Amino acid sequence: MTSTRRDLFKLAGGAAVGALFTPAPWRLVTDTALWSETWPGVPRPARGEIRAKYTNCSLCPAGCAVRARCVGEQPVALMGVLEHPFTHGALCPFGLAGHHLPYHPARIAQGPVKQAAAAIASALARCAANERIAVLDLRPGRTASWTYRRALAQWKNGTYLTPPRTLGGNLAVNLAAAKTVLSFGTPLLDGWGTPGNVIAAREGFRLIQAETVESRTAVMADQWLPIRPGSEPALARAIANVLGNQPLHDAALETGLTEAQIVAAARELADNGPALVLDARERPEILALNQLVGSLGHTIVMRREAPVPAEWKNAVAATELSAVPDGSVRVLLIDESAPGPYLPWSAVEKKLVAENPVVVAFAWSGEGYGRHAQFVLPTAVYPEMVDDIPAAVDSPAAMFRLSAALVPPPADVVNPAEFVAALAQISATNTLRERADAIHKSGRGTLFTYADAKSTALKDVKADGFWKALNEGGCWMDAVPERQEIPKLAFGPPAATLTADNLPLAVVMAEAPAGLGSPILSKMYQESNLRLAEDRVVLHPTVARECGVEDGGRAILEAGCGRLDVLVCEDPGSPQGVVQVAAGPRTLDLCGSSPRAKVVRA
Amino acid sequence: MRGIFPFAAGAAIMLVAGWAGFPRAIYKSRPQPVDFSHKVHADKAGQKCEDCHAFRPDGTFAGIPTLDKCAGCHAAVMGATVAEKNFVEQYVTPAREPQWAVYARQPENVFFSHIAHVKRAQLTCDTCHGDHGASDHLLPYQEDRVSGYSRNIWQTADRVKTTRAAMTMSACVECHRQQGLEHSCLDCHK
Ligand code: SF4
Numbered sequence: 120m121t122s123t124r125r126d127l128f129k130l131a132g133g134a135a136v137g138a139l140f141t142p143a144p145w146r147l148v149t150d151t152a153l154w155s156e157t158w159p160g161v162p163r164p165a166r167g168e169i170r171a172k173y174t175n176c177s178l179c180p181a182g183c184a185v186r187a188r189c190v191g192e193q194p195v196a197l198m199g200v201l202e203h204p205f206t207h208g209a210l211c212p213f214g215l216a217g218h219h220l221p222y223h224p225a226r227i228a229q230g231p232v233k234q235a236a237a238a239i240a241s242a243l244a245r246c247a248a249n250e251r252i253a254v255l256d257l258r259p260g261r262t263a264s265w266t267y268r269r270a271l272a273q274w275k276n277g278t279y280l281t282p283p284r285t286l287g288g289n290l291a292v293n294l295a296a297a298k299t300v301l302s303f304g305t306p307l308l309d310g311w312g313t314p315g316n317v318i319a320a321r322e323g324f325r326l327i328q329a330e331t332v333e334s335r336t337a338v339m340a341d342q343w344l345p346i347r348p349g350s351e352p353a354l355a356r357a358i359a360n361v362l363g364n365q366p367l368h369d370a371a372l373e374t375g376l377t378e379a380q381i382v383a384a385a386r387e388l389a390d391n392g393p394a395l396v397l398d399a400r401e402r403p404e405i406l407a408l409n410q411l412v413g414s415l416g417h418t419i420v421m422r423r424e425a426p427v428p429a430e431w432k433n434a435v436a437a438t439e440l441s442a443v444p445d446g447s448v449r450v451l452l453i454d455e456s457a458p459g460p461y462l463p464w465s466a467v468e469k470k471l472v473a474e475n476p477v478v479v480a481f482a483w484s485g486e487g488y489g490r491h492a493q494f495v496l497p498t499a500v501y502p503e504m505v506d507d508i509p510a511a512v513d514s515p516a517a518m519f520r521l522s523a524a525l526v527p528p529p530a531d532v533v534n535p536a537e538f539v540a541a542l543a544q545i546s547a548t549n550t551l552r553e554r555a556d557a558i559h560k561s562g563r564g565t566l567f568t569y570a571d572a573k574s575t576a577l578k579d580v581k582a583d584g585f586w587k588a589l590n591e592g593g594c595w596m597d598a599v600p601e602r603q604e605i606p607k608l609a610f611g612p613p614a615a616t617l618t619a620d621n622l623p624l625a626v627v628m629a630e631a632p633a634g635l636g637s638p639i640l641s642k643m644y645q646e647s648n649l650r651l652a653e654d655r656v657v658l659h660p661t662v663a664r665e666c667g668v669e670d671g672g673r674a675i676l677e678a679g680c681g682r683l684d685v686l687v688c689e690d691p692g693s694p695q696g697v698v699q700v701a702a703g704p705r706t707l708d709l710c711g712s713s714p715r716a717k718v719v720r721a
Numbered sequence: 722m723r724g725i726f727p728f729a730a731g732a733a734i735m736l737v738a739g740w741a742g743f744p745r746a747i748y749k750s751r752p753q754p755v756d757f758s759h760k761v762h763a764d765k766a767g768q769k770c771e772d773c774h775a776f777r778p779d780g781t782f783a784g785i786p787t788l789d790k791c792a793g794c795h796a797a798v799m800g801a802t803v804a805e806k807n808f809v810e811q812y813v814t815p816a817r818e819p820q821w822a823v824y825a826r827q828p829e830n831v832f833f834s835h836i837a838h839v840k841r842a843q844l845t846c847d848t849c850h851g852d853h854g855a856s857d858h859l860l861p862y863q864e865d866r867v868s869g870y871s872r873n874i875w876q877t878a879d880r881v882k883t884t885r886a887a888m889t890m891s892a893c894v895e896c897h898r899q900q901g902l903e904h905s906c907l908d909c910h911k
Contacts, residue, residue, distance in 0.1 A: 126727040133731025140732075141739020146747065153868035153889070157828050169781050188781075196832065215907070639910060 167191040173200065173569040173592020175508055176214040177457060177501045177522035180258060180287070181313040182508030183210050184569055184594060187218070187525050194218040194502060194525045199315065202572035205514060205596070209315030216637030220500045221526060225484040225635060227497040228529040232538075235479050235494035239542060242450045242477040243274075250472055251276035251443075252450040254539060257459030259437060260288065260509030262554045263536035265427055267454070268434035270543035277543075278448070281437045282460040285401045287512035290605070291422040294320040294513050297395040299387050301327045301358075301408075302336065303351045304399035309335040311397075312513035325391065327384055329354055331694055332627050344384065347375040348625030348697055349714065351398065354381065355405040361385035362411050393417035415605040422510065423597060425519045428557045445469045448476060454535045455482040455489075456498035457506055461704050463711030464491050465680050481535035484635055487704045498535060499528035507551060517597035519558055521551065521589045552586055559585045564597040622678065622715035624662070628702040648688055651701035656685045656718060659693045666718045673721040676700065678710045684721060748863040748872055754819040755812070756804040760857045766794070770846045770854055782835035788818050822862030824873045825850065831890075831909050842900075849874075 138144055172187045172194070184200035197218055201208035220226070243252060252274050254267040259281040271277025286292055294300075294317060305311050307326065328340035329351065337343040346354055350373050357370030361382050371378045388394040388408075395418035398405040409419055440462060448470045468491070471478070480492035483500035498504065502525040510518040540547030558564075562578040566585060569592035577585070577595065589595070648655065656676055658666065668674040670689040675682050676698065683705060693699055698716055700706045710716055762768045773786045792813045798806050812819050827833050838844045846854060863872035870889075890909075897903050 122727070129724070129727035130731035133728035133733075134735040135731075136728075137732030137735030138739055141736060141743065143739040143743040146743070147867065149889075150747070150865055150867035153828070153865075153870060156830050157869065161830065169777070169779075171779070212907075639907065 165191040165193045171570070172525055174502060174523045174525055175520045175592075175594070176210065176217055177504065177506055177508050178213055178217055179211075179310075179458060180508065181206070181211075181511045182518070182520055182522070183214055183313065183315065184208075184520075184592070185210065185214065185217075185502075186569065186592075187502070189525070192526065197502075200569045200572075200592075203315070203569070203594070204567060204574070205316055205518075205594075206313055207315030207319050209313075209318055211310065211314050212640055213636045216640050217501050218525070219637035219639060220483075220635070221503055221528075223484065223500075223635060223638060225486055226500065227483060227485055227489075227495060229531045230496040230533070231494055232496055232531075232533055235477075235496055236538075236542070238477050238494065239450055239452075239479065242475070243542075246276070246449045249276075249444075249447060250449040251278045251447055253278040253280050253443070253448045253452070253470075255280040255440070255451060255453045255462070255467070257282060257453075257455055257461070258457040258509070259459075260424065261457065262427075262507050262550045263454070263457075265431050265434060265554075266536040266540050266545075266547045266550055268436075269431055270539045270545055270547075271435045272433055273543040273545060277435055278443060279435050279437050280440050280443065282462055283401070283439045283441070284460075285403065285406055286397075286419070289422055289424065291420055291510065291515050292395065292397070292513045293418050293420050293515040294395070295323065296393050297324040297418045299327070299391045299394040300324045300397065301329065301384060301388055301394070302340075302397045302399075303355070303402075303405050304328075304330045304334075305397040306334065306336050306399070307397065308339045311336075313511045316511075316513050324395075325387070327387065329384075331625070331697060332699055333692060342384075344376055344380060345694070347373065348627060348694070350374040352402060352404050355396075355398075355402075355408050357381045358385040358388065358408060359411055362389055388412045395419065410607060415607075419605065420515045421600065421605055422515060423517050423600060425509070425517045425554070425595070425597065426557045426561045426563075428553050440466060440470065443470050446472055448472065451476065451478045452535070452539060453478070453480045453482075453488045453492065455480055455487050456500075456504065456535055457508075461487060461707050461711075463680070464488070464708045466711070467491075481533060481538070483532075486635055490704070496533045496535070496538070497529070497531065499524070499532045502526060503528035503532075505551070507554070516564070516599045518594060519555070519589070520594040523590050523592070555586050555589055556582055558595055564595055566593055566595050568593045622717050623696070624658075624698040624716050624718065625696060626678065626710045626714045626716050627697050627699045628706065628710070651688075651699070653701050653703040653705045654683070654685050655688055655701065657688045657690045657693050657699035658718065659695050659697070660689045660691055662693075662695055662697075663687060663689050663718075667720045668718060674718050675721050676706075676709065676716055676718055678716040680709050680711075683709050685718070687718070747866055749866055750861045750863045751822060752861050753822060753859040755808045755859075757859050758804075758857050759854050761800075763854060774846075776836055776840075780836045785821050785823060788812060788816065822864075822871075824853075824860075824862065824871050826871060828870065833909065 167190050170189055172189050174185050174187060176183045176185050183206040184203040186198050186200050187194040188196040188198070197210060197215055199206060199208035199210045246252065252271070254271060256264050256267055256279065268279050271279050292312070294312070300307065307317065311317065326340040327342045327344060328337040329344040329346050330337050331346060331348045333343060333345070353370055353373040354376070357367050357374065358381065360367055362385055367378055367381065370381055374381070389412060392413060394412040395414050396406065396408040396412065409415060449472050451471060478492040479494045479496060480488040481496050481498050482489050483498050485495050489495035501522060504522060505524050506522050508520050508522055510516065536550070537547050559577065559582045564577050565574045566577055566580050566588055567574045568588050651657065656674070663669060668687045670687060672687050674685050674687045676685045698718055700710060773790060775783050777783050795805065795809055795813055798809050811817065860873055864870070865872065893909065894903070
C-alpha cells in the first residue's frame with residue numbers, strides 16, 4: 120500500500136481535528152497566558168532574607184514615613200510607620216505602589232547631558248543685560264532649592280522661580296486646631312496635605328465643602344454646598360458680607376445656593392471656631408476670609424524654615440513667575456524631579472525670549488515639561504533618589520526628613536542641583552549633611568526615629584548620630600514657636616468673571632495633579648474611571664447629547680490654548696454646563712489659563 | 722472507505738497523544754533533595770506544623786525551615802532510616818542547605834500573606850495544603866514547562882476537582898468569592 124501526498128494532508132487534518140478534542144491546545148493557551156505574567160523583562164523581586172528599611176515618600180510634599188519590606192536589597196512592599204507622630208502610618212495609594220516607579224514604561228534613563236550643558240553655556244554667553252537665567256523649582260524649601268538660589272546669585276540676572284503659594288511656605292495650616300473647615304474645592308480628604316494627619320484630625324472638625332461637582336471630598340464632608348462653577352469668589356464675598364452684617368445682594372443667584380445656606384455657613388464659621396477656610400486655587404479673595412473668622416494664629420500659623428548654614432544666606436529670593444517680565448528668560452532650567460504644582464506651559468512660555476531660548480527639564484519621565492523642553496535630562500525617581508522633603512502645608516512645625524534611596528538609580532541620571540551648581544561653579548556635593556549639621560547646631564526640636572519609634576530631644580543627639588538616623592529613617596520636627604505674628608492676608612482683586620463666548624462649558628478639575636503613578640494604579644484608577652485619566656472627560660448625558668458625543672466615544676476638548684483628543688464618559692451626577700477633566704500636565708496646559716472649554720465630536 | 726483512514730489515524734494518534742502523553746510531557750519533574758516524612762515527625766516527634774513552619778516576629782512566614790532548625794535535633798543520626806543518614810551526612814555535617822523545591826511557591830507577580838489566612842481567617846494548614854502534613858514521602862516536584870507553575874500545590878483532592886491543580890488566580894478568587902471577600906487587585910498584586 121502506497122501513501123500519497125493527499126494521505127499525508129488527510130493525516131495532518133485528522134491530527135488537527137483530533138487535537139481539538141484533547142486538553143493540549145486549551146491548556147497551552149492558559150499556560151502561555153500564565154507564562155506571560157512572569158516572562159523575561161517583568162521585574163522579579165529577589166528571594167532572600169526579608170528586612171525592613173525606612174525612608175520618606177517624596178512623591179508629594181506630604182513626605183509620609185515609609186517602612187519598606189525588602190527582600191535582600193529590593194523593596195517589595197511599602198507601608199507606613201504607624202507610630203509616626205504626624206504621618207500616623209498612612210500612605211496613599213500612590214505611595215503604596217511607589218516602588219514600581221523605577222520600572223515605569225515612561226521612565227527616562229538617559230539624556231543629552233553634554234549637549235544641554237554646551238547649549239546652556241552658549242546661551243549664557245549670548246545673554247543680554249535684560250535677559251536672565253532662571254530655575255523653576257516645583258518644590259521649594261528643599262536643600263536643592265537653596266543650592267539653586269545660591270547658584271543663581273552667581274549670575275547677574277539669576278532668577279529663582281517657584282509656583283505661587285500662600286499656604287505651605289512660612290504660613291501653615293494647623294488642622295488639629297480647627298473646629299469648622301470651609302473648603303472651596305480643596306480635595307481635603309482626597310490627597311490634600313498629609314493623609315495621616317488629615318485622618319487623625321478629621322474627628323475634630325466639621326467640614327463644609329463648597330464645590331461644583333460632588334467630589335470624593337464632597338461625598339465625605341459633613342455638608343456639601345453645590346455651587347455654580349466659578350462662583351467661589353462670589354460665595355466668599357457673600358460670607359464676608361454676612362459676617363460684616365452687609366446685605367447679600369444677588370449672591371444666591373450667582374452661587375446657586377439659597378440665602379439661608381450662605382447665612383448658615385457664615386454663622387457656623389463665626390460661631391463654631393476656630394475656623395479655617397481653604398481654597399483649591401488659593402485665591403487671595405477667598406483665603407482672606409480667614410482673617411474675618413479669626414483663623415490667623417490658630418488654624419493658620421507661622422512656621423519657621425528648617426535652619427540652613429549661615430554661609431548659604433548669599434542666595435537670591437524666590438520670585439513668582441507672574442513677576443518676571445515677558446520675553447526675558449534666555450535659559451530656563453526646570454526641576455521636576457520632586458513633583459509639585461504644574462504651571463501651564465503657556466504661562467511659562469511667554470516669559471522666554473523670542474529667539475532660541477534654552478529650556479532644560481530635569482525629570483524622570485518626559486510627560487511634564489519634557490514635552491516642551493529642548494533637553495530632558497533624566498533624574499532619579501523615588502525610591503532611588505536622595506532628597507529632603509520640607510514640611511507639608513498642614514504641618515505647623517518645620518520638618519527635615521530625607522527620602523533615602525532604597526534602590527540605586529541608573530548610572531546616567533543627573534542630580535539637578537549638582538548640575539546647576541557646576542554651571543555656577545559652586546560646591547554642592549555635601550549639602551544635605553551641611554544642612555543637617557546646621558539643624559543640629561540649632562539644638563531645636565526633636566528627632567523621631569522609625570525603627571524604634573522613639574522621640575529624642577535634638578540636643579541629646581550627637582551630630583553623626585543625627586545624620587545616621589536621618590539616613591536610616593528619621594524625622595526632625597521643629598518646636599512650634601510660642602509667639603505667632605502673622606502678616607495680614609490681603610484681599611486681592613476679585614478674579615475675572617468667566618465669559619461664555621464660544622466655549623460653553625466650565626472646566627472642573629476635580630483632583631489635585633498627582634504626577635505619574637505606578638502603572639498598576641493607573642490601570643485600576645483610570646480604566647475604572649475612579650480617577651480620570653488625562654484623556655477622559657466627564658459630561659452629563661444631556662450635555663453630551665448637546666455636544667453631539669456619546670458615552671465611550673472619542674471627542675475633542677477645545678479650550679483657549681488648544682485641543683486634546685479625549686474619550687467621553689457620561690455621568691448623570693455631573694452638573695449641567697460643566698466638563699470634568701483630570702488635572703495633569705496636558706489638561707493644565709490646555710485649560711489652566713482658560714477655565715472654559717467645549718467638547719465636539721472627533 | 723480507504724480515504725478516511727489517514728484522517729482517522731491522524732485524529733486517533735492525536736487523541737492518544739493529547740490525553741495520555743501531553744499531561745505527562747507538559748511537566749518536568751525533579752526529586753526533592755531529601756525524602757522527608759511529615760508523618761514520622763508528627764507521630765513520633767509530636768511536632769505540629771507551626772513548630773517548623775513558623776511565623777517570624779514581624780509576622781512574615783518563614784516557609785520551609787532552614788538547616789539550623791533541622792540540625793537542632795538531627796546534629797547526629799537519631800533513627801535507623803537511610804534517608805535520615807543521608808540527610809545528616811550530606812547536609813547537616815557539611816552545613817549545606819538543602820535546595821528544597823517549594824510546591825506552593827507563588828509566581829513573582831503575586832503576594833500571598835500566610836498570616837492573613839492563618840491568623841485572621843483562621844484557616845487550618847490542610848485547607849490549602851491538604852494532607853501534606855501526614856505524608857510519609859515527598860512527591861517529586863513537578864513544574865509546568867510553559868507556565869513555570871508547580872503542579873502539586875493544593876495536595877487536596879477536593880480542590881483538584883474544582884480547579885486546576887496549580888494555584889491560579891481563579892482558585893484564589895473562587896475561595897474569596899465564597900467568603901464574600903473580594904477586595905482589590907492590589908491585595909495580591911502589589
Ligand atoms: S501622600 Fe504623598 S508622600 Fe504620602 S504616600 Fe502619598 S504620595 Fe507619598
